[in-house]
Amino acid sequence: MTATTPQRSAAAAPAGAKNKPKRELPPLTYGRKGNIEIFFLWVFVLAPWVALTAGLYLTRNTAWAMNWTQAALFLAFYVFTGLGITVGFHRYLTHGAFKAKRPLKIMLTLAGTMAVEGAPIRWVADHRRHHQFSDEEFDPHSPWRFGHSVKGLAKGLVWAHTGWLFTRENTNSRRFAPDLIADPDIRWFQKNFVYVLLFTLLLPTALGGLLTWSWQGAVAAYIWAGLVRIALVHHVTWSVNSVCHVFGERPFTTSDKASNVWWLAILSFGESWHNLHHADPTSARHGVDKGQIDSSARLIWLFEKAGWATNVRWPKASRLDAKRVEKQSVAA
Numbered sequence: 001m002t003a004t005t006p007q008r009s010a011a012a013a014p015a016g017a018k019n020k021p022k023r024e025l026p027p028l029t030y031g032r033k034g035n036i037e038i039f040f041l042w043v044f045v046l047a048p049w050v051a052l053t054a055g056l057y058l059t060r061n062t063a064w065a066m067n068w069t070q071a072a073l074f075l076a077f078y079v080f081t082g083l084g085i086t087v088g089f090h091r092y093l094t095h096g097a098f099k100a101k102r103p104l105k106i107m108l109t110l111a112g113t114m115a116v117e118g119a120p121i122r123w124v125a126d127h128r129r130h131h132q133f134s135d136e137e138f139d140p141h142s143p144w145r146f147g148h149s150v151k152g153l154a155k156g157l158v159w160a161h162t163g164w165l166f167t168r169e170n171t172n173s174r175r176f177a178p179d180l181i182a183d184p185d186i187r188w189f190q191k192n193f194v195y196v197l198l199f200t201l202l203l204p205t206a207l208g209g210l211l212t213w214s215w216q217g218a219v220a221a222y223i224w225a226g227l228v229r230i231a232l233v234h235h236v237t238w239s240v241n242s243v244c245h246v247f248g249e250r251p252f253t254t255s256d257k258a259s260n261v262w263w264l265a266i267l268s269f270g271e272s273w274h275n276l277h278h279a280d281p282t283s284a285r286h287g288v289d290k291g292q293i294d295s296s297a298r299l300i301w302l303f304e305k306a307g308w309a310t311n312v313r314w315p316k317a318s319r320l321d322a323k324r325v326e327k328q329s330v331a332a
């Protein structure tokens with residue numbers, strides 16, 4: 001609950017709204033995280049490190065080893081939930097890069113929620129706010145928050161990577177995600193987040209136990225395909241917020257510091273082509289240039305071929321060319 005109502009971005013105003021009286025936007029933030037929520041955030045940031053240590057220790061005992069079954073479970077859950085974030089929460093729910101039939105919408109929202117990066121409405125509200133104020137004062141996770149000095153940037157990287165999660169003020173979803181609040185399917189996932197959280201940990205545990213027919217297999221799957229997998233998806237997503245706003249290349253013009261980081265492309269399912277993403281946020285493909293791997297875009301293409309996704313916003317050469325830095329400097 002804050003009185004702050006920044007109104008940046010004329011682009012956010014609907015066309016033809018010029019002469020109409022300005023409608024006051026809802027406040028930027030609404031409500032505060034309680035101590036219990038902050039406690040669980042700490043648990044989810046720290047528990048995977050304990051799990052990783054335990055997993056590595058137990059691997060010394062062959063019965064608990066990270067064998068092919070465990071590796072396959074780890075990979076399957078990493079890919080399913082990782083793509084749930086990139087294709088589901090990010091390209092579909094936040095930016096509307098395509099329209100999805102209802103079963104696909106539900107599957108993508110389930111997959112994204114299983115990544116345990118928060119319930120969908122809050123995730124989307126934070127991310128839309130990030131785009132609206134990117135690398136400026138009201139951006140929830142800019143690494144440039146503490147200035148451009150080496151010390152300020154080091155602090156900013158920690159902030160953008162994890163620190164911002166612990167801010168008490170919640171981004172106001174009534175301002176940033178009214179479309180999702182109006183959707184009963186999405187509201188279901190918002191309300192039942194805790195059950196999805198249990199499901200994302202218990203499903204790999206059960207599969208690990210059944211596939212190896214041993215309780216050691218169940219515990220190992222809980223550690224690797226449960227906790228450690230969640231942590232890896234978290235850190236890759238958070239790297240897009242931290243690394244991809246500091247290091248890397250900027251071939252397209254944006255008003256912020258978003259950059260393309262090639263070495264994160266495979267792990268992040270194409271999300272690290274982040275400079276293009278900020279230049280053209282609704283594009284279904286972020287890796288638009290030759291050799292830029294973007295598995296999220298490939299999956300959207302498959303959904304389109306299957307008839308589950310429509311109105312896909314594929315990149316247009318003329319649009320991209322207009323935003324290329326080199327073309328603009330030649331024209332100038």
Ligand SMILES: [Zn+2]
Binds near residue numbers: 241258
């Ligand atoms: Zn960004």
Ligand SMILES: [Zn+2]
Binds near residue numbers: 127131281
């Ligand atoms: Zn985005």
